[in-house]
Amino acid sequence: MIAPRSWLPTPVLSLLLLVVWLLLVRSYAFGQFVLGGSLAILIPLLTHRFWDARPLIAKPFALLRFIFRLLGDIIIANFEVAYLIANPWRKLKPHFIEYPLMLEERFTITLLASTISLTPGTVSANLRMDGKSLLIHALNVDDEEALIKQIRERYERPLKEIYEC
Structure with a gap:
């Protein structure tokens, strides 16, 4: 058999x-x-x-929290982008940001890049050849360091915790 x-x-x-x-x-x-x-x-x-081997999910409840956080962020970001577009008198500040990565696994880096691209107003543009940084384009950036910190705390640290990288 x-x-x-x-x-x-x-x-x-x-x-x-x-x-x-x-x-x-x-x-x-x-x-x-x-x-x-x-x-x-x-x-x-x-x-x-x-196909690359996927790392095992070490904390499934953390993954569930991450998914709900991401869904909430997508909804909020949709309203923020709609507000920015609907108000032509507001001056946008588009910017490319070099985001230093803590993640090392290709699968988790792909998840992070996809997460960033799913959130309206930000797009993962390029992963550097050395895999140490991600180039991100943001629609409206007031403070580059604040955006880096927000991505690290809201998305990268939870992914690192979920997959124990």
Whole structure:
């Protein structure tokens, strides 16, 4: 008997691929289930060796807190950006910031960069080749050091705690 992990390395991804396939073809015919199921098994099977290993989540409740904090920050930042755009008399101060990283794992750095880009008004522009700093563009910066401190305390330290890097 074949062990399930050897032929299905990522079952959640396989299920997601099957659902996306069925939604794309807009058909639930048996043949589409067979074709979608085959692709859902073959794609992860052929590509999983190219993926980086993800670090284990050491503190799941800290991850839950992080997600809720991020969702709240996204909502608040949407209102702030809308206010900035709706008030043309207010002078914006866009700025590129060199953010020094404490994180070293590629996965957690990617999570931090994605978190920064998800929050309206900020975008992760570039990771330096040495992996020691992240270039961030912010829509309105009054104090560069305050923004660096805010990102470190609200996002980077919790990620470091969640994954114990």
